[in-house]
Amino acid sequence: MDKISVQHPAKTATIISRGDLAGVWKRALLADEKGNEDRESIVYWVQGARLCADIREHRRASALAGAFRERGSPTMDAFAGELIDSNGTFRWEPVLRLNHVEGPPDEGRLTWIDGDLWEEGVHIAYSEQWTRIVEAAAGDFAVALDDERGRQAYMLKVGTFLFHALSGERGQAEFSLFELKPGGVNLVLSTVGPGPVACPNIEFADLGGTSVWLSAVGENEQRVRWQVTQLDDCGRGTPAIGKVSGGVAMR
Numbered sequence: 001m002d003k004i005s006v007q008h009p010a011k012t013a014t015i016i017s018r019g020d021l022a023g024v025w026k027r028a029l030l031a032d033e034k035g036n037e038d039r040e041s042i043v044y045w046v047q048g049a050r051l052c053a054d055i056r057e058h059r060r061a062s063a064l065a066g067a068f069r070e071r072g073s074p075t076m077d078a079f080a081g082e083l084i085d086s087n088g089t090f091r092w093e094p095v096l097r098l099n100h101v102e103g104p105p106d107e108g109r110l111t112w113i114d115g116d117l118w119e120e121g122v123h124i125a126y127s128e129q130w131t132r133i134v135e136a137a138a139g140d141f142a143v144a145l146d147d148e149r150g151r152q153a154y155m156l157k158v159g160t161f162l163f164h165a166l167s168g169e170r171g172q173a174e175f176s177l178f179e180l181k182p183g184g185v186n187l188v189l190s191t192v193g194p195g196p197v198a199c200p201n202i203e204f205a206d207l208g209g210t211s212v213w214l215s216a217v218g219e220n221e222q223r224v225r226w227q228v229t230q231l232d233d234c235g236r237g238t239p240a241i242g243k244v245s246g247g248v249a250m251r
Contacts, residue, residue: 016110018085021047021117022136022234024161027056028116033125036060042189044177045130046156046163048142049232052092053080053156053163055177055189076191078175080144080154080165082230089122095144096152096165096173098191134159136234139242145212145226153214153226155202157244158234161188162199178249187249199246 027043043056055078079094092106104123111118117130142156154165162178176190178199185199198216201223205211209231215223 015088016112016117018083018090019049019235021083021110022049022140022158022236023047023132024134024158025117025130026133027128028131029127029129031127044189046142046158046161046177047083047234048136048140048156048158049235050082051080051142051144051154051156051230051232052083053154053165053175053177054078054092055163055175055191057189076189078165078189078191080156080163080175090119096154096167096175098172098175134161136236138236138238140234140236140238142230142232142234143209143212143228144230145214146229147224147226155212155214157202162244162246164199176249178246180244185247185249187251190249194251196248196250198248201244201246203243 025045025047027041027045028039030038030041038060040059041056042059044054046053056076058075058077077099079092079097081093081095084091084093088109089107090110094106107122108119108128109122111120117132119128119130121127136158140158143154145153145155149169151169152167154163156163160180162180163176164178165173165175167173172191174190174192176192176197176199177188179186179188187197190197200214200216203213205213205225209228211225211227213223214226
């Protein structure tokens with residue numbers, strides 16, 4: 001594996017707050033403490049005002065890809081939860097997670113460099129370069145949900161992207177990132193097994209945003225009402241009361 005000394009451009013002296021981060025981010029680079037560089041793995045981070053989600057396909061070994069190091073083949077990881085800002089140190093707090101991870105909290109310090117966001121690990125020595133591909137806009141939303149069966153779900157809709165996380169009743173939680181297109185739904189990444197992946201319809205059931213209907217495509221009569229436990233408008237001040245039509249995404 002190549003060892004590269006990463007030379008950062010001059011940093012922009014701007015204090016970053018959580019409110020600056022709403023959008024969809026794609027990782028351009030990971031450099032670890034040994035100078036190893038990863039530009040091949042596919043990593044997306046979706047950020048609301050507070051709620052967040054992350055999904056990644058590790059394609060190279062690194063300080064952040066322990067499963068890849070063990071198996072030597074592409075591996076998936078994902079989580080949904082909250083981003084906590086504590087005096088300039090940001091902590092990603094998973095509530096639903098695909099893989100159990102031992103170790104210190106996921107904390108980093110963020111800096112703007114030439115329009116991109118650089119994350120420097122606090123407890124693990126690494127640098128990640130993030131490029132925002134979509135900024136949050138009016139009507140975007142992020143919600144944490146639960147239902148009467150004790151399941152948990154997260155839905156984050158930012159621009160044309162929709163992240164869906166669902167806890168498993170007898171197995172692992174499932175995570176998928178979709179892109180909503182005029183002619184249908186594209187699957188960006190998913191931890192769901194082989195085959196098509198369903199992106200549910202979402203409809204807020206009341207103007208107060210206290211509950212939503214989730215339903216499989218073509219099965220509206222079987223829609224399930226979920227209670228909203230957290231709701232944010234991605235910092236854009238617009239109530240989330242709309243409807244998002246899903247679909248079935250082919251791999």
